[in-house]
Amino acid sequence: MTRGRSAEGHRSARAELPARGLEARRGGTPVRPLAAELLRLARAGLEARVAAGLEPPHVPALLDPLDEIAATGRTFAHQRLERWHGDLRTDPARYVAAHRVRRTRSGGRRRGVERVRARGVLGAARAGPCRARPAFR
Numbered sequence: 508m509t510r511g512r513s514a515e516g517h518r519s520a521r522a523e524l525p526a527r528g529l530e531a532r533r534g535g536t537p538v539r540p541l542a543a544e545l546l547r548l549a550r551a552g553l554e555a556r557v558a559a560g561l562e563p564p565h566v567p568a569l570l571d572p573l574d575e576i577a578a579t580g581r582t583f584a585h586q587r588l589e590r591w592h593g594d595l596r597t598d599p600a601r602y603v604a605a606h607r608v609r610r611t612r613s614g615g616r617r618r619g620v621e622r623v624r625a626r627g628v629l630g631a632a633r634a635g636p637c638r639a640r641p642a643f644r
Contacts, residue, residue, distance in 0.1 A: 529580050543577040546570055 516534035523531040529539040550570050556562040576582050595601040
């Protein structure tokens with residue numbers, strides 16, 4: 508996958524990816540087929556882990572949404588933007604209503620937040636900024 512690729516081509520692709528997504532190019536080659544190949548390798552690795560009993564059987568299916576993105580080139584952001592200009596009619600209230608997390612009859616998500624707050628976990632998060640370093644630069 509990296510044979511014949513230069514460091515400069517890699518740097519330019521990294522700069523282009525945030526703006527162009529899967530339509531970006533790496534050394535003149537589109538990155539979308541590369542993404543599909545990386546997903547194929549990831550799925551093979553996860554399936555091997557499932558076969559070895561190291562992962563539950565549903566884990567490889569977690570890659571399905573990414574396979575769809577690699578196949579169509581339409582990311583979640585593209586889908587949201589199309590919907591924003593479509594049935595949501597650029598109305599923030601419609602967007603919020605369409606993506607609101609619904610509560611369950613038992614209180615669902617709210618009760619969970621109250622339990623966490625009671626344990627002091629959320630309070631600790633408010634104590635100050637996170638000092639963890641980012642994994643990649």
